[in-house]
Amino acid sequence: MEHSTPSAELAVSAHGLVKTFGDVRAVDGIDLEVRRGQVFGVLGPNGAGKTTMLQMLATLLPMSDGRAEIFGVDVRTHPHVIRQLIGVTGQYASVDENLTARENLWLFGRLLGISSRQARATAEELLGRFGLEDAGDRKIAQFSGGMRRRLDLAASLISRPPLIFLDEPTTGLDPRTRGQMWDTIRDLVAGGCTVLLTTQYLDEADQLADRIAVIDRGRKVAEGTSDELKSQVGASTLQLRLLDPGQSERARDVVRRVTGEEPVLTPESGGINVALPDANRAADVLIGLREHDLLITSATVQKPTLDEVFMTLTGHATDELETEAAR
Amino acid sequence: MSATTEHRHPGDPGAGTVTARTADGAATLATRPTVSDTVSQTLALAWRALKKMQRNFEQMFDVTIQPILFTAMFAGIFGGAISGSVEEYLPLIITGLIGQTVLTACVATGVQIREDMDKGVFDRFKSLPIARIAPLAGPMLADMLRYLIASLLTFATGIALGYRPGGGVLGVLGAIALAVLTGWSMAWIFAWFGTVGRSAQGVQGISLMILFPLTFLSNAFVQPATMPGWLEAFAKVNPVSLVITAIRDLANDGAVTANVAWALLGCAVVVAVFAPLAVRSYGRRM
Numbered sequence: 103m104e105h106s107t108p109s110a111e112l113a114v115s116a117h118g119l120v121k122t123f124g125d126v127r128a129v130d131g132i133d134l135e136v137r138r139g140q141v142f143g144v145l146g147p148n149g150a151g152k153t154t155m156l157q158m159l160a161t162l163l164p165m166s167d168g169r170a171e172i173f174g175v176d177v178r179t180h181p182h183v184i185r186q187l188i189g190v191t192g193q194y195a196s197v198d199e200n201l202t203a204r205e206n207l208w209l210f211g212r213l214l215g216i217s218s219r220q221a222r223a224t225a226e227e228l229l230g231r232f233g234l235e236d237a238g239d240r241k242i243a244q245f246s247g248g249m250r251r252r253l254d255l256a257a258s259l260i261s262r263p264p265l266i267f268l269d270e271p272t273t274g275l276d277p278r279t280r281g282q283m284w285d286t287i288r289d290l291v292a293g294g295c296t297v298l299l300t301t302q303y304l305d306e307a308d309q310l311a312d313r314i315a316v317i318d319r320g321r322k323v324a325e326g327t328s329d330e331l332k333s334q335v336g337a338s339t340l341q342l343r344l345l346d347p348g349q350s351e352r353a354r355d356v357v358r359r360v361t362g363e364e365p366v367l368t369p370e371s372g373g374i375n376v377a378l379p380d381a382n383r384a385a386d387v388l389i390g391l392r393e394h395d396l397l398i399t400s401a402t403v404q405k406p407t408l409d410e411v412f413m414t415l416t417g418h419a420t421d422e423l424e425t426e427a428a429r
Numbered sequence: 430m431s432a433t434t435e436h437r438h439p440g441d442p443g444a445g446t447v448t449a450r451t452a453d454g455a456a457t458l459a460t461r462p463t464v465s466d467t468v469s470q471t472l473a474l475a476w477r478a479l480k481k482m483q484r485n486f487e488q489m490f491d492v493t494i495q496p497i498l499f500t501a502m503f504a505g506i507f508g509g510a511i512s513g514s515v516e517e518y519l520p521l522i523i524t525g526l527i528g529q530t531v532l533t534a535c536v537a538t539g540v541q542i543r544e545d546m547d548k549g550v551f552d553r554f555k556s557l558p559i560a561r562i563a564p565l566a567g568p569m570l571a572d573m574l575r576y577l578i579a580s581l582l583t584f585a586t587g588i589a590l591g592y593r594p595g596g597g598v599l600g601v602l603g604a605i606a607l608a609v610l611t612g613w614s615m616a617w618i619f620a621w622f623g624t625v626g627r628s629a630q631g632v633q634g635i636s637l638m639i640l641f642p643l644t645f646l647s648n649a650f651v652q653p654a655t656m657p658g659w660l661e662a663f664a665k666v667n668p669v670s671l672v673i674t675a676i677r678d679l680a681n682d683g684a685v686t687a688n689v690a691w692a693l694l695g696c697a698v699v700v701a702v703f704a705p706l707a708v709r710s711y712g713r714r715m
Contacts, residue, residue, distance in 0.1 A: 110450055138452050162555055173449040173456075183447045183458045185558035196553035200481040212473040213559050215466060257553065264451040294452055 130320035143311030189258030248279035347372035474567025525649030539619025576612035596683030614696035
């Protein structure tokens with residue numbers, strides 16, 4: 103086999119996953135291998151097929167084609183076994199609006215076959231761990247978005263599943279709540295869980311994931327660590343600001359000649375960005391500008407952001423596709 | 430590469446265990462929920478449905494205020510015209526209304542299952558290792574309480590209006606038990622509508638369209654002998670008439686007649702046909 107990872111160490115192993123809805127191929131032949139104990143990020147814009155792929159792996163949607171194994175168990179033939187191995191937290195909180203937080207956790211515990219007393223104790227423990235003990239007897243209808251999301255994640259942990267699926271865990275949360283969620287996810291991994299998370303936030307994948315797959319229009323366009331993906335774009339970017347914006351065109355020619363790369367004029371006047379294979383080439387660019395009497399106000403060398411990675415890999419920006427999907 | 434499957438019951442290819450290679454080593458897991466798992470999951474979900482009823486009391490109007498109102502109204506309006514007096518009409522209308530009220534309550538069961546399925550918590554039920562029938566069977570079990578309340582209130586209102594059931598306490602209790610059982614059985618039909626329907630309103634619409642002719646073209650409110658021939662023929666073979674006749678035999682005569690046996694058999698057939706249909710189409714949505 104061509105895989106470097108022995109299959110015994112894989113939490114998820116999927117080959118040729120396809121999901122069609124009528125003529126639309128929402129997921130169009132995706133391969134995925136997630137090692138045990140890893141946080142694997144699936145990154146892509148809205149409508150890329152991330153959630154559909156996750157739902158197939160979680161037995162929530164039948165696969166149109168392909169095969170998947172979770173801890174060596176076939177997803178298609180043994181859905182009941184798979185459901186004992188996974189916890190799923192969706193984009194929208196899946197808890198009961200009519201019940202209190204405590205009652206929700208107790209109910210899910212009972213459904214998982216835990217005794218009534220044990221289920222009550224587990225509910226208490228999880229409420230404490232997620233900072234919800236004071237809200238335990240309140241109806242979910244009165245919960246904030248962040249509290250619901252935390253309760254939802256708590257409900258996914260009752261049976262201590264070895265694999266957790268997180269579908270856009272922080273979409274719609276404010277920055278502070280988002281940070282708390284990230285800490286919770288890091289704690290999970292420290293406890294030995296494998297996490298497969300989808301996100302449309304590039305910094306979220308950067309922050310949490312050991313390995314990232316970039317999904318676009320139902321296909322995997324790239325995979326690697328955050329650094330590996332970034333190095334595909336070039337080691338770094340040189341960002342220049344000219345004193346006289348009128349000389350932008352002349353400066354662009356100079357930069358092109360020195361670096362051999364195509365510089366990009368930024369929307370703010372007088373700004374020029376260029377990718378550098380090696381950060382030390384920045385000095386050559388500055389010398390070249392000086393020789394042509396082109397004065398600058400600032401120069402910075404930056405590692406590329408995942409936004410730039412996405413742009414390079416797919417040929418379009420993340421928000422471009424989002425508007426397309428919304429149409 | 431593939432997981433080891435040990436079949437415990439050679440005759441049943443689905444039953445048995447599968448070994449998963451998790452971080453803690455090998456975990457041996459069941460490939461199917463057992464019967465006792467299914468029962469306790471159904472009970473847990475019935476508990477959820479009862480909590481929901483308790484907290485949304487307006488959903489109970491169709492089995493509390495409606496039976497009282499309908500009983501008083503129908504007896505008062507039609508009693509004189511149909512049977513000469515309200516008292517004479519009561520043995521006919523009370524038992525007929527029990528059938529009608531319980532069937533209406535069944536429709537609500539189907540509609541509420543449909544509404545529930547659109548909510549987020551059903552996504553979680555799908556992802557849990559529970560029996561696929563439990564999220565349907567739980568609320569259906571809890572709704573037996575609704576049919577019980579409806580039957581009790583209809584009898585109570587009748588008795589307040591002067592109805593004296595000839596079957597005595599036992600006969601009335603038997604009639605109520607039959608009504609509740611019928612309600613539970615018929616609810617599988619509407620639960621099936623609920624799982625195939627596109628929206629709760631759609632399910633309600635189609636259910637009522639079927640329910641109205643069935644209840645009115647029966648012996649619930651008048652003797653079929655007073656109807657035109659073709660209508661009488663329909664009213665006599667209408668399964669609703671069958672159940673109402675059985676309820677009358679029990680409540681008014683205290684007699685366990687062949688009609689009762691036929692009604693029970695009818696319920697069994699309905700459950701045997703519609704429960705698998707409902708579970709299958711619910712499973713497909715899951």
